[in-house]
Amino acid sequence: MRIELNGQAREISSGTTVGALLLAETGSARGSAAVVDGEVVPRSTWDSHELRDGQVVELITAVQGG
C-alpha cells in the first residue's frame, strides 16, 4: 500500500505499524515520533497502530537546535 511519508510517496507492506516504520526509518526507538493524518501518535500505541493506505505520515526526530 501507499502512504505519504515526510512529503514523499512511499510503498509499505500492509499491516505496517507506526513502531515498525519508525524503527525502519530511524534505526532506534529513541528520539523520534510520528504524526499520522495530523494526530500525534502516543508512544504507548506505536506497536499496535497499523497504518492504512493513503495516510499522511510525518516522522520527526531530535536534531541540533538552540
Add this chain to the structure above:
Amino acid sequence: MDDDTLVIAGVELGSRLILGTGGAPSLQVIDETLRASGTAMCTVAMRRVDAATSGTILDVIDSHGVRVLPNTAGCRTAREAVRTAQLAREALETDWVKLEVVADERTLLPDPIELLDAAESLVAQGFRVLPYTNDDPVLARRLQQAGCVAVMPLGSPIGTGLGIGNPHNIELIVSEAAVPVILDAGIGTASDAALAMELGCDGVLLASAVTRAQDPLAMAEAMALAVRAGRLAYRAGRIPKRFHAQASSPTEGMALL
C-alpha cells in the same frame, strides 16, 4: 558543588549554564562543548527524519548524562508549538519543553499572544513549560500565572550577540519572579553572561555564542566561568555606585611631609 543549585520544577541542575546545540559545525564540537561547559541541560529541535543523517545528537547528549530540553523552534502559532511539544514528549519521553513561538524570521522575536496561548494549553496538558519570552515584565508575570516553571527572557534577538539590551527590564523580571529566570538569547561573549547573572538571573541559555565562536571549546569554558563568576558576584552583593570617589586607604594618620 555548593548549596547554590539551580532548581527548575523540583529538579536540581548541576549547572546554571544551559547550552543550545544549534549552529555547531559537527557532533564532535557539541561533544567537546558539552564537556567544557559543564552544562547539565541542553536543547534540541524537532525536525523531519532525514535518512542521510548519520549519528544522532541524542547519543552525544546521553554520553554526558545531560538532560535534554526539546524546543519548539520555527513555530509561528500556538497550534504548531503545542503539536511540536506533543511530538517531543513522545520522542524524548520528557514533559519539559522550551516553548518558542516567534513572530517573523527577521527578528525571531516571540509573538506574545501566541506564546501565552501555547503556554496555557501545554500547562493544561501537563507539560513543564520554559517559555522563551520578550524582556517584558508584564508578559513574564502572565506566563508565571499560566503555570510556567521558568521564564526565559531574551537579552537581545536570537543569534545577534548584542548582549542585554534592557538590563532594567531583566532586573524587574527577576525582582518579581517566583520561578527561575533564565536569560535566553542575545549573549555574545562571556561578559554578557556574567552580567545576566549579576542582574539576578538564575541561569543563562546560549547557543550561537559558543557554537559559532572561532574556538567553541574555549568559549564554552569561558561561559562556564562567566556564569559562575556572575552568580558569585550577585550573591556577594556589589558596592553601590557613587558619583564621587571614595578613598579605600585611611584618610586619617597622614604624616606631615
